Amino acid sequence: MAQIVVGDVTIEVDEDGFIQEPEKWNVKVAQALAETEYVNELTEGHWRLVNYLREYYQKFGVAPMIRKLCKETGMKLAEIYELFPTGPAKGACKVAGLAKPTGCV
């Protein structure tokens, strides 16, 4: 299995680059993951999404549906794609350290 190294942390990732050891996630890891999804810098907007995804995931054990994500963060889907060009499921969820979504975000 592939790994990414961030500072002195080494984390297992799957073929699509999703981290397999969520407990090792931190801000630096998020930044490293962002680079693999065409995001060079995590801005406030990125963090609003990432934080919401993490909170929801910790509470419910799944990623929220896209419509809910848009409503709760007040962002349009197009804005989310501007922040994360590969979309909420592949881009934002990966950076947030979530398990790989199956069907929906």
Added chain:
Amino acid sequence: MTEKKPTPLLDNLEAGPWPSFVKELKKSAKSPMVQDLLGVLERSYEDKMGHWKHGGLVGVRGYGGGVIGRYNELAREFPDAAEFHTVRINQPAGWFYTSDVIRTLCDIWERHGSGLTNFHGATGDIIFLGARTSEIEAVFGELIEAGFDLGGSGSCLRTPSCCCGMARCEWACYDTMALTYDLTQTFQDELHRPSFPYKFKIKSSGCPNDCVAAIARADLSIIGTWRDDIQVDRTAVTQYAAGGQIDIAADVVARCPAGCMTWDGRSIGIDNESCVRCMHCINAMPKALAPGKDRGATVLVGGKATILGGALLSSVLVPFLRMEPPYDDLKELIRAIWDLWGDHGKNRERVGEFIQRIGLGNFLEQIGLDPQPEMVAQPRTNPYISYEPKEGRP
């Protein structure tokens, strides 16, 4: 590249006179990816189990779908088939190509992938099978250059598709290809950026023959129909009767599912008010009968094949809608369905299942449609509906 290994089990599938996917694969086996694909497949037959993992997630910038990640768990042994992603490409409405276009597509695919294609997938897309993650953006770039775009995948509007309609078929009651092109362009966002509870398919057939089988698999079916009377060419009827290739009484009239036809040996009678637009008589006597002149489409909702839940056939939503650009009524209806289902549908619940859960009455009220008898399956024999047959009618 792994060298050519014997594939005795697959070779068995080449025996016999019928088409064989193994034969087809071997024709393309000059690609190392296909060579390894054959290897994985042979192993699957030996082990009696598949070796593809479930649920990869790859894509291109700006889109949330169009590529389906496929990984093989025997990557070490078959490295050239380790990543074998599927790329969906929006087909032209009605599936018309020039041979130049097909050559261009195949050239792109030989440069960047396994070379294996599937014209077409169940939804209607052109399918490129076997892409490496590193090649996806390049394939996408070249497709765009050639005037193509990715199709839908995931919980989105899937690539709309239609029958060849007015391009080739005299029964088309509206221009299915124009509508499909228009819907595809109008709903680009919904197609490329999944935001629904689950997939949503739109299929359009020009007449009730429903050549794209919309009614059985599309969440929204738009099926051509007519409101006035079936057109009858009396001279042609006489010729059919005289010609003897068809027994009008037994093959046409007796098989009318509505029992609304008569035949006295010379002329055909049709009680058009009772006709259910099944197309049987028209298909049987194409030179004598044709759909009426007041044409449009019936819009149906809720069909799906068996996946998570069982199969559902579509139900009528709008009995008759005229199909002319810019199709505002239809688009408004589609948006109303998406809004309601999007807000209240459960994760991975198709719209047909959603309607079953909340009830058709509630659904209609929410999207602002009045109930109509056409929405009920077989209203004349449904015990909940009181129906007084007129004299001489079933």
